[in-house]
Amino acid sequence: MFTRAIVRPPAPSFAEGLTTAGLGAPDYELAIKQHEAYCAALERCGLALTRLEPDQDYPDSTFVEDVAIVTDAFAILTRPGAPSRAGEVESMQETLANFFEKVFEIEAPGTLDGGDICQAGDHFFIGISKRTNEAGASQLGEFLKQSGYASTLIDIRKSVPGARATGSLLHLKSGIAYLGDNRLVIVESLTSQKDFAGYNLVRVDQAESYAANCIRVNNHVIIASGYPKFAAQLQELGYQTIALDMSEFRKMDGGLSCLSLRF
Helix, strand or coil, X not given: CCCEEEECCCCCCHHHCCCCCCCCCCCHHHHHHHHHHHHXXXXXXXXXXXXXXXXXXXXXXXXXXXXXXXXXXXEEECECCCHHHCCHHHHHHHHHCCCCCCEEECCCCCCECHHHEEEECCEEEEEECCCCCHHHHHHHHHHHHHCCXXXXXXXXXXXXXXXXXXCCCCCHHHCEEECCCCEEEEXXXXXXXXXXXXXXXXXXXXXXXXXXXXXXXXXXXXXXXXXXXXXXXXXXXXXXXEEECCHHHHCCCCCCHHHCEEC
């Protein structure tokens, strides 16, 4: 059960951030409204929020997930793969010190984005991507091992035999989400990965692939609105869902998991 979350609303510079989506510039005022709805959903799920101030110097800083990984016992400051985001780590370090006695750090030459890390119980899947390299993944794996966690590397830069190419995924969690109960939400391009074979898979239709980035928060699953097939799948499985409009964050390559650190 989660009790807390750290969030940061987008700054007026939000549209200057990194994106490959090709969906046009985000509407800042609408993004603020969508972020408030997101925060309200987290509170509805029982979380107390730490709301950081918008950071005009870092347009991508609303995506707080990328600069840290949090567990029950410790936190890890990442080293973002995009150089323009490096300055986001310092302010997050100050915040995490209020909640965690142990805070590790990824060091050069490693790079690592939190969006590439999916925790499934005591096991972590670590994505190797355009933003997370082998050195960063190795450092994280060692931190996890020292603390009793297992981990597996998933290279999303490569195609998997018999599946669609995975290269369109920016981060691993663009394509998977853990719902608990040994159940993974997964996009088509990752279904042939042997490392997911032991899980009950909720396969996301190719046309609704953005919906795979959902988050289980206590008794609810928060999902992006506009994906009726996926919403129906979850409801058939017995999950209570909260659907949120994510249009402006999608324009900036962002999803639901990106906007908070939950612990």
